[in-house]
Amino acid sequence: MDTATSSQQYSVILADVVDSRKIVSFSSQRDLRLDAVSALHLKNGLILSPYTVTAWDEFQTIVSRPEHIPRVLFDLRRLFSPFRLWIAVGMGAATGVDRQPINKYAGGEAFERARASADRMKTQSRKYRILTNFETGNADFDTIANAIYHLQDSLLEGETEKQWATINLQEATHSMEQTAQRLGLNISTVSRNLKRGYYWQMIDTIDAMERIMKVHF
16 A cells, blocks of 8 residues: 555655766666665665666665755765766655655656656756756745755866765764875875865755755755
């Protein structure tokens, strides 16, 4: 029996790897990353089910609560590095969310909005590349969220593998001293890599967007 009701809102993430055909041994690298991020997000209660591949370079999941979306987006960006992702967010009613795999059983408004968001992000002609897009049914929120993340997307265009590696280790240690020791670097170099990788701005974005989402949803 479906547990969703018309009043219950679900948050769907639909992600697509950019230029996947150019990546050597793509499917094995994709699965390795998906297994790691699924384990992390299930352990922390951020998603309702493991990430499910829906096409060669596309996968999806259902986020457990709207305010978890900012953390999920950040983790996908950092843990899929050096791959770049288009990430679409859709919110709304859904059915079949208690059955797995979700690409076979789940559907509804949230999934339709995620698909529409993905299509719009990849097909609209713009002066700059967009890698994140929201479609929630709340026009005011979408304006705020898309403005914030489109700016962040532009900042992250120049992110290097070294910066992402430093960010990932910092997320694991939560200590610049330990990060420096494990990387064999001095603290000033770690600090510089984090600043140049816009780490602190991303952390502030997570905090701000979590609070904004609690107000709107």
